[in-house]
Structures are given as C-alpha cells and as structure tokens.
Amino acid sequence: MSDYDYDLFVIGGGSGGVRAARQSAAAGARVGLAESSRMGGTCVIRGCVPKKIMVFASTYRESLAEAQQYGWSVDAGDFDWSVFAPKMRAELDRLEAVYRKLLLNSDITIHDARAVLKDANTVELSTGKTVTAKTILIATGGHPVRPPLPNAELGMVSDDIFLMEELPKSILIIGGGYIACEFAFILKGMGVEVTQYYRGEQILRGFDGEARGLIAESMHEAGIELHVGTDIAAMEKDGAGIRVSATTGSERTFDKVLFATGRKPNTDGLGLEAAGVKAGVKGEVIVDEYSATSAPSIYAIGDVTDRVQLTPVAIREGMAFAQTVFRDNPTPVDHELIPSAVFTQPELGTVGLSEEDARAQEPIEVYATSFRPMRTQFIGKTDKVLMKLIVSKATRKVLGCHIVAPEAGEMIQLAGIAVKMGATKEDFDRTVAVHPTMSEEIVTMREPTRTG
Template sequence: MAFDYDLFVIGGGSGGVRAGRLAAQGGAKVGVAEEHRFGGTCVIRGCVPKKLMVYASAFSEAFEDARGFGWSVGETSFDWPTFLQAKDREIARLESIYERNLSNAGATLHRCRATVAGPHEVALAEGGTVSARHILVATGGAPFVPDMPGRALGITSNEAFHLDRLPRKVLLVGGGYIACEFACIFHGLGVETTLVYRGDMFLKGFDNNLRAFVAESMAARGVDVRFGEDVVAIEETSDGLRAKLRSGGEASADVVFFGTGRRPNTAGLGLEDVGVALTPGGAVKVDDYSQSTVPSIYAVGDVTDRMALTPVAIREGAAFVETVFNGRPTKPDHACVATAVFTQPELGTVGLTEEQARAEGEVEIYRAIFRPMMATLSGRDEKVMMKLVVRPSDRRVLGVHIAGHAAGEMIQLAGVAVKMGATKEDFDRTVAVHPTAAEELVTMRDPVA
C-alpha cells in the first residue's frame, strides 16, 4: 500500500519536532500537524517563558544585595508590559526556529488540529484525510483544574504568561514545579503571594530535606506558604476574587492561579476509537519502545506520562526514529535524569532521594548547610544545602541534591558523575574549585547519617 507519508506527527512540541526532523533528514516523507504554535508547551507556555520570568523576578533581590557590595542603587521599578513584549519577541524567534528546522529537513507542516482516523489515517481540520505508515502522537499535556464552584474564574500557567497587568495579590493552588516556581516569580516581582497546598509538604517525590529547606526559605523570603490547605470555591467580589478554603477560612486575591498539575492531552484525538489503549489518567499506554497497542501508532513526551520533562521527550523522539526508521531498536533511558526546580532558592537533583535509597538498603548521608559567600556582604540571611546519598557496599553516589543559587547549573554536571557510577572517593579525589559553593560537593568528608 502506498502512503501519503512515512511518518505523520501529531503535535509540534519538543518530542514531535525532534522525531519529525530526524526522520525527514534520514529521507522519510514526514508530515507534522500543530494546532497552536510550533514549540509546544516548553517553548510557548512552559520552560522558556517561565525561566525568563524567573530571571526578571530575581532582580529585586539583586538590587538589594548590590548595596552590600558598594553600589548605590536608586529607586527601581518593574514594568510588566515591557517585559511581556520582550518575552513575546523571544518566544516568536524560537518558534520560527522550530518551524524552519522542520521545513529545512523536508517535513510538510500542517498548521491545524489533527486527529487519528484509523491505524494509518489522520484527519486534518483544514480538510481531508492523509495516510501514514507510522503515526506519532506527541500532543503533550494540558493544565488540570479541580472541579469546584467558580473554577472558571481562576487561571493556569497558560494564561499567566499573558496577563494584562501584574496582580497586586495572587493566590496559588498546588505543590508541584509550576505552583512553587510561580509563587517565587510573583513574589520576586513584588506581588503579595500566598501558596496553598493540600498536603503536608510540597514538591512530592523530591528529597525530604530539600523539600523542607525550600519551604523554609520561601517562607523566610515572604511567601505565605500554607500546608494542609486547599481552595474549594471561588467567587467574584467588587474588589477582585474571594477563595473559600477547606479550613473554613477565606482568602482574597486579584488572581487565583491553579498549579495543580497537567494531564495528558488525548481528549478528542480519536485514539480509543482505533484501539489505542489509554491509562486511567488518559495517557497513551506504550511499551519500552514508545509503541502503543496499535502497532503503527507510537507516542512520546508528556502524552505518555512517563517523565514529563522536555529533554526526556526529545530523547524519546530520537529513540523512536532510531527504532522505527534506522533499524536500531532503542529504548529511551529514564534512569538518573537530572532536573531542576526554579524556585528561589533553586533546587537541583539527580538520582535517588534518601527515602528511596533507604528503601533499597543501607545508605550513608553527607549533608552541608552553609551561608554562601555572596550573602556575607549582602547581609541576606540565605543558606545553601548540598547532600550526597551514598551506598556503603560499593561507595557509589546514588543521589545528589542541591538547594541554592545556580543549583540547576551544578546538577547538570553532577548528573554526569552519577550517571557514570561515580563513587564517594571519586568525588573526594576531585580537587575543589575555590571559592565556589559547588566545591562543597567534593569536600564533605564525614557522614551525618
């Protein structure tokens, strides 16, 4: 049977674009459909604009700290519209690069919604149906908002990047990456910020020491962090919004922000109609090679709910091409993936948490909490925490956890060592770079537990 395409990709985000570009470069006839903007969640409404906002919010403390180093800093102010314009220009530039890379590789772009019409068929909203030997679903995720009265009055991260004006007061709901990062962003931009989370500690899945350290640091900076609390209803008032809380209390705000997670974006794609199995959470069920229960249909990225990180989606897309088009069956590697949470302080982590490691056997814990050099002259009451999780039997470093300035930059390189199987003695033999905060990773000698 002759097909219109060797590969048709539904979704123009990081994973889909990588797969489409590599397959096209290898000579495959590729079509890619994106109903919004090429670049997906990360580039358009996620990692990239978020990190730009993190940079913008950090200047408030930088201006304060500069005085301790002899700078005379005059009156400062932040202009939200100016920032938005600069941010939008950068996002548009990156979007054009994604499109250009696909086009230059020879892929055909369809700027419309696409749905699965059969094991080898894709229906295009712009009209018509195309056939493909292989279909790759890479539609990412969408924000989840709990069902409650007034839920439509709240916003998610999708809308946060396009607010007409910076709010005076914001109430954030949730305890994951998005809620915690935006709480720090808004606070840094001068917004009165409250974060409520229904559990007893946010950032579930991270090392408990790091979670507590970040919570204490955020509260010390002025973020109103409330655990064991939740929003159950929202209503409009003459002065903004009023949120009713699970405890029976109320909280007023100009903006109620739901950072309550994201769900796989599979609704209305026609997947179940053609036999593609979904998990109870709506993710595409795939095997180790990203193949769904329909042999011609694959899925990568957040839509599979394996590990919702952009670099992971990119690796999954590349592994798919190796497997299907290059004849080299390749499983994407989800072990020892380093990640960062861009709160203030920043958090970086790779490998096992102390809790995970203890569940597997005996461990040694090395931990240091200290005041960084920058804080000595700035006068800021700030600390850094670094932690190594070591398996005594073979001295292998199972996990590295950092909370403090530039933790994301440090954990990328620490991730190389952990992935290679470095031992505590390998860390010890490494000469420190002085004076840096990172040198603490190679100078901790005595276990604390």
C-alpha cells in the same frame, strides 16, 4: 513508491515531535506534521522558556538590593510588566519561527491544523483533508487542569500567566509542586503579594525531604505566605477580585487565583479508540520501552505518555523513536538517573534517589552540609544552601545528589554526568575542589552526617 502519503505523520509540534520529525526525515523518511496551536509546544510557548525568562526578570530587585550592600548606588524602582511582557512574547515569536524553519529545512510538510486518528494509518485534519502514513507518532503533550470546583473557571492555570495584560496586586496559588513554587517566587520577585495553599504536609512532594524543607524556609523568608495542610474549599466573584474560602475556615479576597494542581495528557477527541490505541486511566497513551502503542503502526512520546514530564526527556524519546523505526536500530528509552532542576529561588537541582527512597531501598550513608554562601554572608543575609550526597553502603556508588543553591540547575547538570556514570563517593573525594565556590562542598564532605 509507498502507498501512503507519508512514511511518518507526527501529531504535535512540540519539542519531542519536532525532534522526532527531523531525525526521521534525516534518515530518509517522508514526514508530515500537524500542530493545532503554536509550533514549539508547551516548553517554548507556555512553559520552560517563558518561565525561565520570568525567573530572570524576578531576581533583579533582590540583586540590586544586594548591590547596595556591596557599595553600589542603585535603586530598583518598580517592575513594569508592560515593558517586560511584549519583549518576552516577541522572543517566543522568534523561537516559534525558528522551529518552523528547522522543519521546513528538513523537508517536512507542516499542517497548521488539528489532527484526529481515523484508523491505525489515517489522520483527518481540521482543514478537511485526510492523509495516510505508514507510521504515526502521537506527540500531543499535555495541559494544566483546574480542580472539579464550582466557579473554578475564575482561576487561572499556568498557560494564562504569560498572557496577562497586567500584574495583579495579590494572588493565591493553589498547589505545592514545582510549577506552583516557581511561580510563587517569580511573582513575589515582581512585586505581587503571594499566598500559597498546599493540601499536603510539605511542598515539592517526591523530592528529597531535606531539600524540600530548605526551599519552604526560603519561601517564608522571601515573604511568600505559605500555608501547608490547606486547600481551597470554595471561590466566588467578589467585585474585581475573587473571594476564596479555605478548608481551614478562613476567607480572603485575592485579585487572581492560580491553579497549579496537575496536568492531563492531550488525548481527548484524538481518536485513540478508532485507531486501536490503548490509554490509561488519566488518558495517557500506554507505550512500551520503545514508545510503541498497542497499535503496531502508532507510537507516542512526551507528556502524552505521562512517563517523565520533562522537555529533554521528550526530545530523547523522539530521537530513540527515529533510531528504532527509521534507522533499524531498536533503541529503548533510558529513564534512569535523569537530572532535573526546580527554578525556585534558590534553585533545587537533583539527580537520582532522595534520602527517603534510597533508605527504603538499601543501607545508605548520607553526606550533607548546609551553610551560608560567601556572597550573601558578606552582607549579613541569613540564607542557606544545601549540598547532599546519598551513598550506597554496599557499592559506594552515589545514588543521589541534591543541591539547593543559586544556579543549582547548572551544577546538577555536571554532577548528573558523574552519577549517571556510576561514580562512587571515593571518586568524588579524589576530585580536587574548586575554591572558593559553593559547589566545592560536594567533594569535601568526608564523614557521613547520618547512616541507615
């Protein structure tokens, strides 16, 4: 019998921590898990899941408007947050209960408490209890941050969106990343007047330039007031609203302000130093390819490591950890060629290198086409979609695939398999098109639009 209370103690009940706990328990480990908030973590409670439900809700006004053009007698009316929000929150309650049941069915001991490291094998809980473990896994995730600005507490962060009692009439969103852009479309679709400030030259920094441009065009067409090269300089209470001064000199009052300006790992007060765990400048836990920290008995996965902040990545890291530590099968985490989606409207699906990054790496060919999709062209809409492949001249491998279109997230999951397998442009060319679809353009582009 071990001298420790547990073989593994997991700090954090998000997607990564729960998967690691269950996989380790299945390998025979005695596992305890502590979560100071709600089981399910960022993704389930205040991230991907409620956001995607809000995306669904926000699209019906436009869908019903299109339906009228197709001959249906329908009227969207107004969106009622008081009807939608309780149903969304009930779904999150259901999912949290599912997570708890999964843990209990795996014989994992749940501690509804905050856990702090006392040393490399000891954790102190906010209940006053102290537990020991042969191995400790940090999976505490991250949280959105406000900028260092006077009165910044007047603004919301993404966590607060799901807790609103009512929708504002107007909102200013600060930021140009995927969270900022997704909520701009969501809230606009729900009837909110949306203004967005981003200090950079173009939104969605780090994504393919051509794709970024098309999403920005779609924001303007949707009626989102997007201002690039603009940031917030000051804010103050103005009656029931918030008075905002921009770096461009303008002043306006909004009902709400949303900061979508970055996230920070949840390591403050975690006891990393006491346990001998090294952290980076942003507070992220430093790990190696096996998710091991500088303390031999402590590992870390997910957003707290600030590697790739995506839920499926945290889950993969949790599975690799369990293989490495409890199945005697050292498994490094594979962070190469991860497909991802931005749930703007239209969506952006991407895997591999952007045109800009690929061009800096080696000579390439670019195959791209932008066109009006059949569904909306029929009713005279001017929206466009983009299909794009980045191809290595030397190996003919597809280095990147970028899709801007409705349901691009669904498409990129399948395209991601081919790119991950090392498919060449000729492999794509040999694939028969599915007609009539938007995605058929991925396999029908014969001549490069540009090289370099």
